[in-house]
Amino acid sequence: MKYSTKLSDALHILAFLSMGASQRITSAKIAESVKTNPAYIRQLMSALKKAGLLTNTQGQANAELTRNPCEITVLDVYRAIEGTKPLLHWDIDTNPDCGVGIYVQLSIADMYQEIQQAAEQKMQVITLQDILDLYHKKLEALPPEQ
Template sequence: MSDAVHILAYVEIYRDGDLSSQAIAASVESNPALVRRLMGALRQAGLLATQRGSAQPHLLRDPATMSLLDIYRAVEPDGDLLHVDDRTNPQCIVGGNIQETLRGAYQQVQRAAENQMAQITLAELISEIQVRERKRANL
């Protein structure tokens, strides 16, 4: 998730610069194959436009209309933040009841997290990156 946000912010901030998967991977400190895979997921979600053989990706939506939830849904296939271990002892009081107990609690956490992610835009994150960079540059 954080790498996907990183990629989108990079594409927007460096829109007139080197947008190759190699350059983006250097920023993410990852490899170009991972960058291309994430860019493919972002493309399929309608957040990013890419073209094979061309290092000119661009956002398909205004960063102010792109939420963390949009990005999360693009790159997290199962969409669940928390997972229940289904291998427990059903003969035990805890083991026999923990899955359903946790599923209910985890659903509450999921809803709360998604509601919060929907409120945070890529534009806000880009703005904060730029503010932090200006502060860092003045040190």
């Protein structure tokens, strides 16, 4: 099963735009960094624009963040990209005649809801600026090039 990377790709886009704020950055340039195709990047950027996290003009390399990176949370981006889609999914295709199958899955669903709430609480306090700050720390920790 392939896992969705939409959230991390959307955060990548926002970080890329934030770090290159004075430059004209194309979807092709971002796609090169994300290692994907420009159409996928434009799709994510469209969702981010609809959510009010960035502004751009179709066909032009002029995308910009609408807020300061310290005002954009991971939860903002998650909701822009995934909507209300849960992080974890329980199996709804179990044998309806098996009490274990039904009630174990319903119990799992309750636990997943708790996990979802905890994750969203944490995503609400992590900002794009936090990600950028950690990025810079990681760069500083690299050994000097010879």
